[in-house]
Amino acid sequence: MSSALSVERLTKRFGDVVAVDDLSFSVEPGQVCGLLGPNGAGKTTTVRILLGLVHASGGEAFLLGERARSGAEVLRRTGVLVEQPAFVPHLSGLRNLEFYWRSGNEDWPPPNLDTALSIAGLGGAIQRKVKTYSQGMRQRLGIAQSLLRKPELLILDEPTNGLDPGEMREVRRSLKSLAGEGITVLISSHLLAEVEQVCSHVVVMDKGRLVTRGSVTDIMAATTGVYIEVDDVGRARGVIERLPGVRSIVDDPPGLSLELNGLPRPELVAALVGAGVGVSTVATRNRLEEAFLGLFDSEAGPIE
């Protein structure tokens, strides 16, 4: 079976600036993939190339097996929220959805309108002009717009931006539900906790290049973050600083956060106890955020 989405040796230059540099990755059908990276990593440019908004300088991109290009028919099978939702401000929310749908030469109403409106949850406000909407309302309307037809592929850029915690939870629940129905989802997000909750896989970019990719479980398992609580933090720090295989030590009251670099955790505990330090807590920090930061820290080299 071919990938739902793939890029092969993708490159994009804006003058002298290389925004995407020889990038290759794929997302398989049914996966919910997070596209991660710091600001300027090239995530949005990659998404725009996939959608045919930006022309690649080299390489190729494919959506549902078809080459990505401007106006590609495959986009009809793709739901999109790119950067921020955008609407004609002097028209109502519903009229915006209608005009968006009709601009594709398709009859109104679309097949999935009720579900989309239910996800938007705007109630009577759907009849109000969009210029009166809050950021969260626009965001929800944008998600609804991307779901007017049940898509085979959903590409969402910061889907919970501007939403309150309750709305975020609803959107995540909707995304999980869509993923459960077999829809492939690519989410570009800065919210690592969100990606951890929603995504099955991640692609991590930095400076236009691929840093790593894989399942969220595998990437989190590779994390080497450890949190300890001891009866004497100062003494513990002194002991740990003399141990080989420790990349970093950070005060994290009431304990210490460590980044191990080859030192097994039992040996760490043994060394502390042997030095007369009482250890009350040892916890693995296998959060995606730790793994993500670890990836970039390791690129920069050991932290002393």
Place this chain on the structure above:
Amino acid sequence: MIAVELVKQLRRLRTWIAFGFLVGVPVVAGIANKLNPGESGDGEGPPFAVATTASGLNHALASLGFQSVFFLVIVVALFGGETIAGEANWGTLRYLLVRPVARRRLLLTKLLVAFVFATAATFAVTFSGLASGIALFGWKPLQGPLIFTTSQGEALYGLTLSTIYVVGAMLPVLTFGLMLSTMTDIPAGAIGGAFGLSIVSQILDAITGLGPIRYALPTHYTTAWINLFFPIDDPFEMVRGTMLHLVYALVFLGVALWWFQRKDVLS
């Protein structure tokens, strides 16, 4: 798609304000001339402005003549310059393109809708001038020196042809605005650029030292329609004008299509 774009423009306040000015200026000018006939400019200016208070038809021609070199140009520049840049400014351009709407189709649809509004705007000027002129100065034949039309019907026919010609004369401004609109995400820049084209062309056209170069300027033949009402040396001026306007429009449209197809949409 065309219906969607038409409704989108019709529901904009700025569209109605623009039409309000186009319709209102001939009415206000007519009332002013009626109240102060001594200061109406009768006997001065271009031929169609002579004896503006003599008949409703005179007033209609004067309205079309004066508006077609300034205010109508602003409105047409507005319709042309807002096409793509307006969508980019709202951020909706990227959503139209991923709907997907093919870039060529989007541009041509936008041009068609802008052309419809430019045509409506030009006829609004004529209609307003004629209606207010008849109400204020009566339904009488054209009057003034050298005018060779004989009846109101003949003058009305000439006025209709003149309006159609002015629509064509607006094409360079409309398509230049469209072209600039593909190059910027700021509608005001594209609108100002399109209006600027007309102003610069009119200034250059006034410099007689430029000789035959003036004949290639996009506004040189804008008022050639007055030849329908006055004896002239060159009966083909309107034909040359129409050809020139079409050439400019095709060149600007060609550049717009070429540019828009290759543009990276970052808005």
